[in-house]
Amino acid sequence: MALAFATAVSFKQVQPVSAPRANPRVVLTARRPQRTAAARRVTMTITSSAKLIDGKAIAETIRQELKAEVDELKAKHGGKTPGLAVVLVGERKDSQTYVRNKKKACEEVGIASFGTDLPETASEDEVLKVVAAYNADPAVHGILVQLPLPKHINEQKVLDAISIEKDVDGFHPLNIGALAMRGRDPLFVPCTPKGCLELLKRSGVQLAGKKAAVVGRSNIVGMPAALLLQREDATVTVIHSRTPDAQKICAEADIIIAACGRAEMVGGDWVKPGAAVIDVGINAVDDPSAKRGYRLVGDVDFAAASERASHITPVPGGVGPMTIAMLLRNCVDGATRTFAAQA
Numbered sequence: 099m100a101l102a103f104a105t106a107v108s109f110k111q112v113q114p115v116s117a118p119r120a121n122p123r124v125v126l127t128a129r130r131p132q133r134t135a136a137a138r139r140v141t142m143t144i145t146s147s148a149k150l151i152d153g154k155a156i157a158e159t160i161r162q163e164l165k166a167e168v169d170e171l172k173a174k175h176g177g178k179t180p181g182l183a184v185v186l187v188g189e190r191k192d193s194q195t196y197v198r199n200k201k202k203a204c205e206e207v208g209i210a211s212f213g214t215d216l217p218e219t220a221s222e223d224e225v226l227k228v229v230a231a232y233n234a235d236p237a238v239h240g241i242l243v244q245l246p247l248p249k250h251i252n253e254q255k256v257l258d259a260i261s262i263e264k265d266v267d268g269f270h271p272l273n274i275g276a277l278a279m280r281g282r283d284p285l286f287v288p289c290t291p292k293g294c295l296e297l298l299k300r301s302g303v304q305l306a307g308k309k310a311a312v313v314g315r316s317n318i319v320g321m322p323a324a325l326l327l328q329r330e331d332a333t334v335t336v337i338h339s340r341t342p343d344a345q346k347i348c349a350e351a352d353i354i355i356a357a358c359g360r361a362e363m364v365g366g367d368w369v370k371p372g373a374a375v376i377d378v379g380i381n382a383v384d385d386p387s388a389k390r391g392y393r394l395v396g397d398v399d400f401a402a403a404s405e406r407a408s409h410i411t412p413v414p415g416g417v418g419p420m421t422i423a424m425l426l427r428n429c430v431d432g433a434t435r436t437f438a439a440q441a
Protein backbone atom coordinates (compact mmCIF):
# COMPACT_ATOMS: atom_id res chain seq x y z
CA MET A 99 0.00 0.00 0.00
CA ALA A 100 1.12 3.53 -0.68
CA LEU A 101 1.68 5.46 2.49
CA ALA A 102 0.55 9.05 2.79
CA PHE A 103 3.27 9.93 5.22
CA ALA A 104 6.38 8.00 6.01
CA THR A 105 8.74 9.27 8.61
CA ALA A 106 12.48 9.05 8.23
CA VAL A 107 14.17 7.42 5.32
CA SER A 108 12.49 4.27 4.12
CA PHE A 109 14.09 1.32 2.43
CA LYS A 110 12.40 -1.04 0.10
CA GLN A 111 13.75 -4.20 -1.33
CA VAL A 112 13.38 -4.66 -5.03
CA GLN A 113 14.58 -8.00 -6.23
CA PRO A 114 16.19 -8.03 -9.65
CA VAL A 115 14.61 -10.68 -11.85
CA SER A 116 17.88 -11.60 -13.48
CA ALA A 117 19.81 -11.91 -10.22
CA PRO A 118 19.50 -14.48 -7.43
CA ARG A 119 16.54 -13.79 -5.11
CA ALA A 120 18.77 -14.23 -2.08
CA ASN A 121 20.57 -11.01 -2.91
CA PRO A 122 17.90 -8.30 -3.09
CA ARG A 123 18.90 -4.84 -4.19
CA VAL A 124 18.22 -2.24 -1.57
CA VAL A 125 16.84 0.96 -2.96
CA LEU A 126 16.73 4.12 -0.90
CA THR A 127 13.46 5.98 -1.43
CA ALA A 128 13.12 9.73 -1.13
CA ARG A 129 12.51 11.31 2.24
CA ARG A 130 8.93 12.59 2.45
CA PRO A 131 7.92 15.70 4.41
CA GLN A 132 6.37 15.19 7.82
CA ARG A 133 3.17 17.15 7.72
CA THR A 134 1.46 16.59 11.08
CA ALA A 135 2.31 15.51 14.61
CA ALA A 136 0.29 12.35 14.04
CA ALA A 137 2.28 11.63 10.93
CA ARG A 138 5.52 12.17 12.82
CA ARG A 139 4.52 9.49 15.32
CA VAL A 140 3.98 6.95 12.59
CA THR A 141 7.18 5.13 11.73
CA MET A 142 6.73 2.65 8.97
CA THR A 143 9.03 0.78 6.70
CA ILE A 144 7.83 0.43 3.15
CA THR A 145 8.65 -3.05 2.02
CA SER A 146 7.98 -3.71 -1.61
CA SER A 147 7.41 -7.11 -3.07
CA ALA A 148 8.05 -5.86 -6.62
CA LYS A 149 10.71 -7.71 -8.56
CA LEU A 150 12.93 -5.38 -10.52
CA ILE A 151 13.08 -6.38 -14.17
CA ASP A 152 16.69 -5.65 -15.05
CA GLY A 153 16.58 -4.69 -18.73
CA LYS A 154 20.30 -4.00 -18.85
CA ALA A 155 21.15 -7.52 -17.67
CA ILE A 156 18.53 -9.18 -19.90
CA ALA A 157 19.76 -7.21 -22.93
CA GLU A 158 23.32 -8.33 -22.15
CA THR A 159 22.16 -11.98 -22.05
CA ILE A 160 20.40 -11.52 -25.40
CA ARG A 161 23.55 -10.04 -26.97
CA GLN A 162 25.52 -13.08 -25.80
CA GLU A 163 22.88 -15.41 -27.27
CA LEU A 164 23.00 -13.47 -30.53
CA LYS A 165 26.79 -13.58 -30.70
CA ALA A 166 26.69 -17.39 -30.52
CA GLU A 167 23.95 -17.44 -33.17
CA VAL A 168 25.88 -15.13 -35.50
CA ASP A 169 29.04 -17.27 -35.16
CA GLU A 170 26.98 -20.33 -36.09
CA LEU A 171 25.32 -18.53 -39.00
CA LYS A 172 28.68 -17.43 -40.39
CA ALA A 173 30.10 -20.95 -40.09
CA LYS A 174 27.06 -22.41 -41.85
CA HIS A 175 27.06 -19.90 -44.72
CA GLY A 176 30.74 -19.67 -45.64
CA GLY A 177 31.53 -16.58 -43.57
CA LYS A 178 28.57 -14.50 -44.74
CA THR A 179 27.91 -11.77 -42.17
CA PRO A 180 24.65 -10.04 -41.18
CA GLY A 181 24.81 -6.32 -41.96
CA LEU A 182 22.94 -3.34 -40.50
CA ALA A 183 22.80 0.14 -42.06
CA VAL A 184 21.92 3.12 -39.87
CA VAL A 185 20.94 6.47 -41.39
CA LEU A 186 21.25 9.55 -39.21
CA VAL A 187 19.98 12.95 -40.35
CA GLY A 188 20.92 16.01 -38.29
CA GLU A 189 22.94 16.64 -35.16
CA ARG A 190 20.62 15.74 -32.25
CA LYS A 191 22.86 14.62 -29.40
CA ASP A 192 20.46 11.90 -28.18
CA SER A 193 20.13 10.42 -31.69
CA GLN A 194 23.91 10.50 -32.15
CA THR A 195 24.27 8.57 -28.87
CA TYR A 196 21.67 5.96 -29.87
CA VAL A 197 23.30 5.47 -33.28
CA ARG A 198 26.75 5.14 -31.71
CA ASN A 199 25.38 2.57 -29.24
CA LYS A 200 23.72 0.61 -32.06
CA LYS A 201 27.03 0.40 -33.97
CA LYS A 202 28.88 -0.64 -30.80
CA ALA A 203 26.29 -3.36 -30.11
CA CYS A 204 26.62 -4.64 -33.71
CA GLU A 205 30.36 -4.95 -33.25
CA GLU A 206 29.88 -6.85 -29.99
CA VAL A 207 27.72 -9.57 -31.60
CA GLY A 208 29.55 -9.75 -34.96
CA ILE A 209 27.10 -7.82 -37.18
CA ALA A 210 28.74 -5.61 -39.82
CA SER A 211 27.54 -2.04 -39.47
CA PHE A 212 27.21 0.55 -42.18
CA GLY A 213 26.23 4.14 -41.65
CA THR A 214 25.36 7.36 -43.41
CA ASP A 215 25.27 10.65 -41.55
CA LEU A 216 23.52 13.50 -43.35
CA PRO A 217 23.36 17.14 -42.23
CA GLU A 218 20.18 18.66 -40.75
CA THR A 219 19.69 20.48 -44.08
CA ALA A 220 19.60 17.26 -46.18
CA SER A 221 16.60 17.08 -48.47
CA GLU A 222 13.98 14.34 -48.43
CA ASP A 223 15.28 13.21 -51.84
CA GLU A 224 18.80 12.81 -50.48
CA VAL A 225 17.53 10.63 -47.63
CA LEU A 226 15.42 8.56 -50.05
CA LYS A 227 18.49 8.05 -52.27
CA VAL A 228 20.51 6.73 -49.32
CA VAL A 229 17.67 4.32 -48.43
CA ALA A 230 17.44 3.15 -52.07
CA ALA A 231 21.18 2.44 -52.13
CA TYR A 232 20.97 0.32 -48.96
CA ASN A 233 17.87 -1.45 -50.32
CA ALA A 234 20.02 -2.54 -53.29
CA ASP A 235 23.12 -3.47 -51.27
CA PRO A 236 23.34 -7.28 -50.74
CA ALA A 237 25.69 -6.83 -47.74
CA VAL A 238 22.90 -5.00 -45.87
CA HIS A 239 20.15 -7.07 -44.23
CA GLY A 240 18.65 -4.36 -42.06
CA ILE A 241 18.07 -0.63 -42.59
CA LEU A 242 17.23 1.79 -39.82
CA VAL A 243 16.53 5.51 -40.19
CA GLN A 244 17.02 7.10 -36.79
CA LEU A 245 13.94 9.05 -35.64
CA PRO A 246 12.92 11.76 -35.29
CA LEU A 247 13.84 13.20 -38.69
CA PRO A 248 14.09 16.96 -39.21
CA LYS A 249 10.65 18.56 -39.62
CA HIS A 250 11.00 19.29 -43.36
CA ILE A 251 11.29 15.56 -44.14
CA ASN A 252 8.18 13.39 -44.45
CA GLU A 253 9.01 10.62 -41.97
CA GLN A 254 6.38 8.17 -43.20
CA LYS A 255 7.51 8.59 -46.83
CA VAL A 256 11.06 7.65 -45.81
CA LEU A 257 9.93 4.66 -43.70
CA ASP A 258 7.69 3.46 -46.55
CA ALA A 259 10.74 3.48 -48.87
CA ILE A 260 12.61 0.85 -46.82
CA SER A 261 12.35 -2.61 -48.36
CA ILE A 262 10.09 -4.68 -46.06
CA GLU A 263 12.70 -7.49 -46.10
CA LYS A 264 15.19 -5.01 -44.51
CA ASP A 265 12.74 -3.11 -42.29
CA VAL A 266 14.40 -4.04 -38.96
CA ASP A 267 12.50 -1.25 -37.19
CA GLY A 268 9.24 -2.92 -38.25
CA PHE A 269 7.70 0.50 -39.04
CA HIS A 270 6.74 -0.22 -42.68
CA PRO A 271 2.93 -0.22 -43.08
CA LEU A 272 3.05 -3.77 -44.50
CA ASN A 273 4.86 -5.06 -41.41
CA ILE A 274 2.53 -3.15 -39.06
CA GLY A 275 -0.46 -4.34 -41.10
CA ALA A 276 0.61 -7.98 -40.79
CA LEU A 277 1.13 -7.48 -37.04
CA ALA A 278 -2.50 -6.34 -36.76
CA MET A 279 -3.92 -9.33 -38.66
CA ARG A 280 -4.80 -12.73 -37.26
CA GLY A 281 -3.17 -15.52 -39.23
CA ARG A 282 -0.40 -13.27 -40.58
CA ASP A 283 3.13 -12.77 -39.26
CA PRO A 284 5.13 -9.61 -39.91
CA LEU A 285 8.73 -10.00 -41.07
CA PHE A 286 9.79 -7.63 -38.30
CA VAL A 287 8.19 -6.28 -35.10
CA PRO A 288 9.13 -2.77 -33.79
CA CYS A 289 12.02 -3.06 -31.37
CA THR A 290 10.78 -1.22 -28.25
CA PRO A 291 7.42 -3.03 -27.93
CA LYS A 292 9.12 -6.31 -28.84
CA GLY A 293 11.57 -5.61 -25.99
CA CYS A 294 8.67 -4.96 -23.58
CA LEU A 295 7.13 -8.36 -24.37
CA GLU A 296 10.52 -10.06 -24.11
CA LEU A 297 11.01 -8.55 -20.63
CA LEU A 298 7.60 -9.82 -19.51
CA LYS A 299 8.18 -13.31 -20.93
CA ARG A 300 11.70 -13.67 -19.55
CA SER A 301 10.37 -12.56 -16.14
CA GLY A 302 7.72 -15.28 -16.16
CA VAL A 303 4.73 -12.91 -16.41
CA GLN A 304 1.65 -14.67 -17.82
CA LEU A 305 -0.05 -12.78 -20.66
CA ALA A 306 -2.81 -15.05 -21.96
CA GLY A 307 -6.19 -14.26 -20.44
CA LYS A 308 -4.84 -11.23 -18.56
CA LYS A 309 -6.07 -7.63 -18.70
CA ALA A 310 -3.50 -5.21 -20.12
CA ALA A 311 -3.51 -1.43 -20.29
CA VAL A 312 -1.24 0.38 -22.74
CA VAL A 313 -0.86 4.06 -21.91
CA GLY A 314 -0.07 5.86 -25.18
CA ARG A 315 -0.91 5.09 -28.79
CA SER A 316 2.19 6.10 -30.79
CA ASN A 317 3.04 4.23 -34.01
CA ILE A 318 6.45 3.34 -32.56
CA VAL A 319 5.44 1.95 -29.17
CA GLY A 320 1.85 2.12 -27.89
CA MET A 321 0.00 0.82 -30.94
CA PRO A 322 2.37 -2.11 -31.73
CA ALA A 323 2.64 -2.97 -28.00
CA ALA A 324 -1.15 -3.30 -27.86
CA LEU A 325 -1.16 -5.51 -30.97
CA LEU A 326 1.60 -7.72 -29.54
CA LEU A 327 -0.24 -8.17 -26.22
CA GLN A 328 -3.41 -9.04 -28.12
CA ARG A 329 -1.50 -11.64 -30.14
CA GLU A 330 -0.53 -13.20 -26.79
CA ASP A 331 -4.24 -13.46 -25.90
CA ALA A 332 -4.28 -10.59 -23.42
CA THR A 333 -7.36 -8.33 -23.36
CA VAL A 334 -6.00 -4.91 -24.15
CA THR A 335 -7.22 -1.36 -23.50
CA VAL A 336 -5.30 1.50 -25.10
CA ILE A 337 -5.39 4.68 -23.02
CA HIS A 338 -4.73 8.03 -24.67
CA SER A 339 -5.13 11.75 -24.01
CA ARG A 340 -8.90 11.66 -24.61
CA THR A 341 -9.60 8.54 -22.53
CA PRO A 342 -11.98 9.20 -19.62
CA ASP A 343 -11.17 7.34 -16.39
CA ALA A 344 -7.62 6.45 -17.48
CA GLN A 345 -6.57 5.80 -13.89
CA LYS A 346 -9.54 3.49 -13.22
CA ILE A 347 -8.87 1.44 -16.37
CA CYS A 348 -5.20 1.13 -15.52
CA ALA A 349 -5.94 0.14 -11.93
CA GLU A 350 -7.89 -2.89 -13.23
CA ALA A 351 -5.02 -4.13 -15.43
CA ASP A 352 -2.74 -7.08 -14.67
CA ILE A 353 -0.13 -5.64 -17.03
CA ILE A 354 0.63 -1.98 -17.68
CA ILE A 355 2.83 -0.71 -20.48
CA ALA A 356 3.36 3.02 -19.97
CA ALA A 357 4.45 4.86 -23.11
CA CYS A 358 2.77 8.27 -22.92
CA GLY A 359 5.90 10.45 -22.76
CA ARG A 360 4.80 12.29 -19.59
CA ALA A 361 7.08 12.10 -16.57
CA GLU A 362 5.63 9.92 -13.80
CA MET A 363 2.07 10.20 -15.08
CA VAL A 364 1.21 6.67 -13.96
CA GLY A 365 0.99 7.03 -10.18
CA GLY A 366 1.04 4.30 -7.56
CA ASP A 367 -2.76 4.39 -7.33
CA TRP A 368 -2.94 3.52 -11.06
CA VAL A 369 -1.39 0.14 -10.29
CA LYS A 370 -3.41 -2.88 -9.23
CA PRO A 371 -1.61 -4.79 -6.47
CA GLY A 372 0.33 -7.59 -8.16
CA ALA A 373 0.34 -6.01 -11.64
CA ALA A 374 3.43 -6.11 -13.88
CA VAL A 375 4.56 -2.61 -14.89
CA ILE A 376 6.70 -1.87 -17.94
CA ASP A 377 7.87 1.73 -18.20
CA VAL A 378 8.89 2.89 -21.68
CA GLY A 379 9.25 6.59 -20.84
CA ILE A 380 12.58 8.38 -20.67
CA ASN A 381 12.05 11.92 -19.37
CA ALA A 382 14.74 14.31 -18.18
CA VAL A 383 13.72 16.27 -15.08
CA ASP A 384 15.76 19.09 -13.57
CA ASP A 385 17.84 17.97 -10.61
CA PRO A 386 20.49 20.43 -9.42
CA SER A 387 21.96 17.69 -7.18
CA ALA A 388 22.67 15.46 -10.19
CA LYS A 389 26.02 15.72 -11.99
CA ARG A 390 24.32 16.48 -15.33
CA GLY A 391 21.81 18.89 -13.73
CA TYR A 392 18.98 16.51 -14.53
CA ARG A 393 17.96 12.93 -13.94
CA LEU A 394 15.94 10.49 -16.00
CA VAL A 395 12.53 9.33 -14.89
CA GLY A 396 9.97 7.18 -16.63
CA ASP A 397 6.26 7.62 -17.31
CA VAL A 398 5.60 5.73 -14.05
CA ASP A 399 6.12 6.97 -10.49
CA PHE A 400 8.62 4.19 -9.78
CA ALA A 401 8.76 4.51 -5.98
CA ALA A 402 4.99 4.46 -5.54
CA ALA A 403 4.29 1.85 -8.24
CA SER A 404 6.91 -0.57 -6.93
CA GLU A 405 5.05 -0.71 -3.61
CA ARG A 406 2.13 -2.37 -5.41
CA ALA A 407 3.50 -4.06 -8.54
CA SER A 408 4.67 -7.67 -8.73
CA HIS A 409 7.27 -6.75 -11.39
CA ILE A 410 8.54 -3.36 -12.52
CA THR A 411 11.16 -1.96 -14.90
CA PRO A 412 13.44 0.88 -13.83
CA VAL A 413 14.38 3.96 -15.87
CA PRO A 414 17.13 3.99 -16.94
CA GLY A 415 18.10 0.34 -17.32
CA GLY A 416 14.72 -1.15 -18.20
CA VAL A 417 13.18 -1.01 -21.65
CA GLY A 418 15.84 1.27 -23.23
CA PRO A 419 18.64 -1.32 -23.52
CA MET A 420 16.11 -3.84 -24.91
CA THR A 421 15.37 -1.56 -27.87
CA ILE A 422 18.89 -2.08 -29.16
CA ALA A 423 18.98 -5.80 -28.27
CA MET A 424 15.76 -6.34 -30.28
CA LEU A 425 17.21 -4.40 -33.21
CA LEU A 426 20.11 -6.85 -33.29
CA ARG A 427 17.63 -9.75 -32.99
CA ASN A 428 15.67 -8.41 -35.97
CA CYS A 429 18.82 -7.92 -38.03
CA VAL A 430 20.02 -11.48 -37.39
CA ASP A 431 16.53 -12.81 -38.25
CA GLY A 432 16.56 -10.85 -41.55
CA ALA A 433 20.02 -12.13 -42.46
CA THR A 434 19.05 -15.70 -41.53
CA ARG A 435 16.08 -15.56 -43.92
CA THR A 436 18.21 -14.07 -46.71
CA PHE A 437 21.04 -16.59 -46.32
CA ALA A 438 18.54 -19.49 -46.26
CA ALA A 439 16.92 -18.23 -49.47
CA GLN A 440 20.34 -17.95 -51.15
CA ALA A 441 21.53 -21.44 -50.05
Ligand SMILES: Nc1nc2c(c(=O)[nH]1)N[C@@H](CN(C=O)c1ccc(C(=O)N[C@@H](CCC(=O)O)C(=O)O)cc1)CN2
Nearest residue numbers: 196243244245246267289290414415416417418419421
Ligand atom coordinates in the same frame (compact mmCIF):
# COMPACT_ATOMS: atom_id res chain seq x y z
N1 LIG B 1 14.45 4.38 -35.95
C1 LIG B 1 14.24 4.44 -34.62
N2 LIG B 1 14.30 5.60 -34.01
C2 LIG B 1 14.06 5.66 -32.65
C3 LIG B 1 13.77 4.48 -31.92
C4 LIG B 1 13.68 3.26 -32.62
O1 LIG B 1 13.39 2.18 -32.05
N3 LIG B 1 13.94 3.28 -33.97
N4 LIG B 1 13.66 4.54 -30.53
C5 LIG B 1 14.03 5.74 -29.81
C6 LIG B 1 15.48 5.87 -29.45
N5 LIG B 1 16.25 4.65 -29.19
C7 LIG B 1 16.69 3.94 -30.23
O2 LIG B 1 16.75 4.37 -31.36
C8 LIG B 1 16.71 4.33 -27.86
C9 LIG B 1 16.28 5.04 -26.77
C10 LIG B 1 16.79 4.77 -25.49
C11 LIG B 1 17.73 3.76 -25.31
C12 LIG B 1 18.35 3.48 -23.98
O3 LIG B 1 19.06 2.52 -23.82
N6 LIG B 1 18.11 4.34 -22.98
C13 LIG B 1 18.76 4.22 -21.68
C14 LIG B 1 18.97 5.63 -21.10
C15 LIG B 1 19.92 6.42 -21.96
C16 LIG B 1 20.35 7.73 -21.32
O4 LIG B 1 21.05 7.71 -20.31
O5 LIG B 1 20.00 8.79 -21.88
C17 LIG B 1 17.88 3.45 -20.71
O6 LIG B 1 16.65 3.56 -20.81
O7 LIG B 1 18.46 2.78 -19.86
C18 LIG B 1 18.15 3.04 -26.42
C19 LIG B 1 17.64 3.33 -27.67
C20 LIG B 1 13.68 6.96 -30.66
N7 LIG B 1 14.13 6.84 -32.00
